[in-house]
Amino acid sequence: MIQKKILFIHPLGYNPVNAKTDISRKANIMPPLGLASIAAYLDQFQINSHIIDCYADPESDELIVKYLENEAPAFIGFSCTTSSFLDGIRIAEYEKLSGYPSSYKLPIFNYPKVPNASCISSRGCPYSCSYCDRSVFRKSFRYNSARYLYNHLKYLKDNFNIRHINFYDDQFTFNRRRVEEFARLMIQNPLKITFNCAARAEHLDFELLKLMKAAGCWMISLAKFTPFPGSPIYSKIKEQGEKIGTFTEDWEKMDCMQFLFIPKGLTKQKMEVLFIDFYKSHFKRTTVLIGYMSMIWRSPDSWIRFIKDIASFLKFAFTNKRM
Numbered sequence: 567m568i569q570k571k572i573l574f575i576h577p578l579g580y581n582p583v584n585a586k587t588d589i590s591r592k593a594n595i596m597p598p599l600g601l602a603s604i605a606a607y608l609d610q611f612q613i614n615s616h617i618i619d620c621y622a623d624p625e626s627d628e629l630i631v632k633y634l635e636n637e638a639p640a641f642i643g644f645s646c647t648t649s650s651f652l653d654g655i656r657i658a659e660y661e662k663l664s665g666y667p668s669s670y671k672l673p674i675f676n677y678p679k680v681p682n683a684s685c686i687s688s689r690g691c692p693y694s695c696s697y698c699d700r701s702v703f704r705k706s707f708r709y710n711s712a713r714y715l716y717n718h719l720k721y722l723k724d725n726f727n728i729r730h731i732n733f734y735d736d737q738f739t740f741n742r743r744r745v746e747e748f749a750r751l752m753i754q755n756p757l758k759i760t761f762n763c764a765a766r767a768e769h770l771d772f773e774l775l776k777l778m779k780a781a782g783c784w785m786i787s788l789a790k791f792t793p794f795p796g797s798p799i800y801s802k803i804k805e806q807g808e809k810i811g812t813f814t815e816d817w818e819k820m821d822c823m824q825f826l827f828i829p830k831g832l833t834k835q836k837m838e839v840l841f842i843d844f845y846k847s848h849f850k851r852t853t854v855l856i857g858y859m860s861m862i863w864r865s866p867d868s869w870i871r872f873i874k875d876i877a878s879f880l881k882f883a884f885t886n887k888r889m
């Protein structure tokens with residue numbers, strides 16, 4: 567019997583020429599965890615698959631053509647969103663991601679050591695912030711157990727020498743018991759892996775922070791803004807129209823870098839000025855500058871990346887142009 571093959575493609579989503587200089591891509595290259603999970607699931611049924619990630623390697627066209635010519639896969643799958651591990655699957659198929667982990671880069675200054683990786687250990691969030699898309703998971707919340715998580719990190723350490731993990735969960739600390747158990751496992755059987763996560767402030771307290779720090783937690787992000795279709799604010803904008811502002815729904819420009827909704831009473835120019843002012847006032851604060859300077863010894867790899875791309879970063883700082 568001929569062994570059927572499947573090719574999974576994570577499309578780039580925009581022009582490869584632009585991608586090469588896109589500072590937001592260079593500052594954060596996340597692996598397609600959903601495709602890797604599906605590949606792992608298929609492996610359990612002896613179905614052979616391969617992943618080509620155009621985001622990590624914008625010049626993958628040739629690779630795709632070659633694969634199609636040589637392997638003639640029975641199916642091709644595309645993923646245009648980030649995904650997570652499916653319940654019941656032990657380990658995502660990192661081995662199938664060519665270039666993993668070195669082709670992937672966590673957000674600059676967001677990690678202490680390399681090689682590092684990202685991970686999603688839960689899905690959903692029971693809250694309904696107006697700007698947040700809850701259309702897929704609604705108010706549900708499901709998660710990997712603390713033991714699963716610990717084993718997963720151990721796998722990454724043993725097989726890829728991963729030294730830092732960025733958890734992309736919406737609400738890493740929502741289930742306090744899970745996080746406490748995970749932290750204790752990391753303290754009792756250290757893996758020498760640090761981690762970052764995102765949380766909602768009311769799901770943190772001093773005791774939990776102390777425990778997480780002892781377990782290797784390096785940074786917690788507390789804010790987020792994604793006013794896309796599915797978020798309550800998007801429906802409100804559509805319903806109330808001109809009464810609350812003007813909205814240009816141009817998907818070519820919906821890249822989180824441009825103001826497409828202008829609230830009544832403001833202009834696009836004014837919002838751009840306020841945005842730049844905010845950036846400048848934040849990054850010029852002495853404590854922030856000292857924080858970044860301290861990254862020279864706290865995250866040397868971030869500084870190497872920063873210096874390598876200093877021209878692009880300066881261009882962005884002065885012109886607000888990403889590419």
Ligand code: SF4
Binds near residue numbers: 692736737790
């Ligand atoms: S912004 Fe955070 S807390 Fe609010 S709904 Fe989204 S994931 Fe939940």
